[in-house]
Amino acid sequence: MLRPLSLLNAFFFACFALAFEWARVSGATLTGTRRVIVHALQTRIDNIGTVTIPDVIATICTTTIPGATTALTTVIERSTANPLDTLKSLLLYYVLYTYGIKVYRHVRARGIRRCVFENVKAAAKYILLLFLALPPGRSKVQSELSEVRRDIEKKLVPDGAGVERHLELPPQGLSLERILKEMERMDQEMGSNNSSQDEHRAKGVDWRDGKISGAVYHGGLELTRVIVAAFERYALTNPLHPDVFPAIRKMEAEIVSICLRLFHNPGGAGTMTSGGTESIVMAVKTYRDWARTVRGITEPEMVVPLTAHAAFDKGAAYMGVKVHTIPVDPITRKVDMKGVRRAINPNTIMLVGSAVNFPDGNQDDIVALGQLASRHDIGLHVDCCLGSFVLPFLETSGLADGETDAEGKVRYKLEPFDFRVKGVTSISCDTHKYGFAPKGSSVIMYHDASLRRYQYYVNPNWTGGVYASPSLSGSRPGSLIAGTWAALHYIGSDGYLASCKSIVTCARQIANAITASIPSLYVLGSPPSSVVAFASRDKDVDVYEVGDAMAKRGWHLNAITEPRGVHIACTKLTLAVVDKFVEDLKACVEQARLAPEGKGTMVALYGLGSSSPVGPTLVGEVATIFLDTLYQA
Template sequence: MSKIIAARVPIGLIHFLRGWATYNHLKSAVTFYVLASYLLQSYRHLLSRGVRASVRDTWLMLSRFIINLVLLDIEMGKAQTQIEDKLIPSGPDVVRHLALPSSGHDLQWILSEMDAMDSELGRLSGAVYHGGEELQKVIVTAMEKYIVSNPLHPDVFPAIRKMDAEIVAMCLRMYNHPNGAGTTTSGGTESILMSVKTHRDWARATKHIIAPEMVIPATAHAAFFKAAAYFNIKIHCIPVDSTTRQVDLRRVRRAINGNTIMLVGSATNFPDGCQDDIVALGVLAKSHNIGLHVDCCLGSFIMPFLEEAGFPVEPFDFRVEGVTAISCDTHKGSSVIMYRSATLRGYQYYIQPDWAGGVYASPSISGSRPGAILAGTWAAMQFMGHEGYLESCRSIVSCAKTIQRTIREEIPELYILGNPPASTFAFGSKTLNVLEVGDAMSRRGWHLNALGDATGVHLACTRLTIPNIHQFIADLKDSVSDAKIKPQGEGSMVAIYGLGSSSAAGPDMVGKVARMFIDAMYKA
């Protein structure tokens, strides 16, 4: 009987039913795979962040979404006006150059116009690294000699190629790995971008990781977040200890998983000038066969000379096992990214062998580059020499230590965050709004930086700070008095950074203000 029934069922229908069953199995398998992938990602996220932080992250995400819906039409015009008033010159005497002049101006007119836009440099926090008039003359002369050079064509500009290679070699020796490898870049951000890209491609080629992740301290430079956004890498941002200001190693260890390509440590970090435990991070990196990038962009020509200059410093360079890359800024607009091996550096290169215009190969993001910057950097390093950098380190760090000691001994309202070893530090307060102190310093002409979490104000000492140290201390004491007696609550630090920590939507509002700031930069 079953044979008769079977005979009456069309063969095509049987194949269809079998195919449908196979399709359903395949669909179920795909659904299970996707669900399992999301569950694994959630597990890893929970393992890295912890239950409390994960719940907080979810709550903040929902809060920001809801608040932004409510505050979508908030009037931001006042903030925009304040930003433009600060950045863009105005008044009847301001001449705007919005189109090419009908005929060219002479050098005297150009220099006069530039002089009108100058500002006082001595009261800046970092930003400008001025080595004196003599060094400036050396740099300008070297740059002028090679103003039209382009390292993309080493056969045309052999001197620039030689200087390029020698800058890297000198930095590798400074960081105790003369047999390593590296390249120059356009600045610290590009050095960090290149290192992240290199470790991503290395992990893809050698470990078959296609969903890369990296573990960084909360105090790591913003360029690591930029790199993650550019190169589609998930970040696990680990808090730092409130006392030591070093990354929480227990949380770092918990965040490492099969997709981790690299760890990050700072020597020193930008926010508070403290140094992570590079030795411990190196042990973790080596045991998991992953990269460890040490960001020395801020401590570039200070950190390697600290020990010889008589200042205590924990190990941070290539002598630490597990360190695979170090970034070091050589000059504004110039930086070096160093690797433990030439093999690792090879993953940084971009090569297009069959381009219609011929073989294209470049070591970093840039194709054509200004060789004049390399010439100026090489000349500055030759001019300063080991003794020059040693003396510079000694005087700059002594300046920073003097200010810190004065704060600890004479300004009880403030305290130093962590134990910063070099030229950068931050001060906070447990008794008053430290952002009020920062705004009071701004009114006295000092350009300082507020920390993103509104816990402190940052100062990066340079050679320009040294002759102004006593004025800085006097102004800081007066600013603390102002913040205690008559806080104004209207300065940019309080307005912007206070807003960022005031609510779940605060960071989004600050982001909008930041976009306005960038827009204003390009408003002629």
């Protein structure tokens, strides 16, 4: 909690302590200052105009400066006469000073209005939770949560006479045929199908229908075969042992190198991770350890746009970093740079920008963030997990300049986002999204190898031998590295260029259709890539009702908040159903206007989240129940 003082801090602290001590021991000075205030208060309103500012300053100086000199002498005499008392006072001042600074920085980053609002909300939540903990409230909440639990179980856990549960090891091992048969049965139990093979199409939810936002980044059946061949060849490999599996080590290094070149930093460094979240958590650890070693920062803070992925909050929670969340501009959806500037303080270790963000697919002003990061000599992480293999190809695709609409406004323009921007020190890029690599594969890149070192974990004293690993995991599946390497090489530059063109064109088709033909909705910002989010501008149309109506037509879209909205992340699978999407969306808007149901998941869950100060706590409880249910065999 308490950290050693830097020189500047020590100076401010000394002034602070002296001022306090002076106020404490010097009645004369206080009397002097008080006299000025009382005099000012006693001055009648009609006399105020005759009292000039120089008058007031002169009065303060003549009364306080001699008082200050006397008081300082008294402070020094008293301190030397009773050193223990002085020490105690100093400790108290130190605590007051450090907390005072923290409060000041917190208020500065948020602004007074937001601080008041947050505190009132927190107090209201506390009081409501106290009420809900009392017997009548508690039993009502418990019974509603039990109902939610039953609903979630019904959706996730197969039930009924035909369901076989495999809760123990079979006494004898099963044959491959039998295992595949069991898998097929499990696939069918919930009316869905997870098989990667086309011949096993499901009757119920099937991701191949293209009605799911993001989630499955399918590169085609041929690519799946290539990945499976790589898996088979390297199924048992582990990059933790590069001497045993040298090809896997080489493939990982080459994947990192390919990404570094795509993001214009061939001299940089990086590692693979298990996904976007791990890449981001690793970046937070890197900056935390860098700041502690190089800057002596023991209470690190980071500045993150409201629209940044939750992985940053997760990383901050894991790594003990305080987060300042900065609002975004309601029109451009870019982070408010004034807010970012205000939130930076001597404890700041990193800034964050998205290219593009998850909620609405827009990008932050990376150039402006880079300038700030350079000026303060701190990290700037660009989250390109979702932009991944689309953004680097936009320039050559000819789509980077966006489109000019009827009013002459340029939309969907891509702005600089990679290592060519001064100040960008790390980028996360998910190979398992638009890179079409198997799930469990992402790359975290750094400006240079010296920064990457802070990501490593090295323990030379472990009784099991020297332990060193580049990222969160110890052992890692070499098969995923091989699968990723195979995907990148199978698709190649021309393949990614083609997928970038088709996916971005599809997203723009959706965005243009919403703007041109669904007046009740509007597109958030000016998304340059594959994600389009829309909100309602019509008070009779609740966008969550629209999302729920779309769900009834088989669409799996994402609800977003601030503002209430819905998004779709287009993939190759969306291309075939883009017209159907627009047609269904138009119909669902009318349906939501004429016959709102108020019962769908989006309305219920996100309505609950904003219903009262305890809404988010209850939604958190529902999410926890959901997680518990995942492990119900």
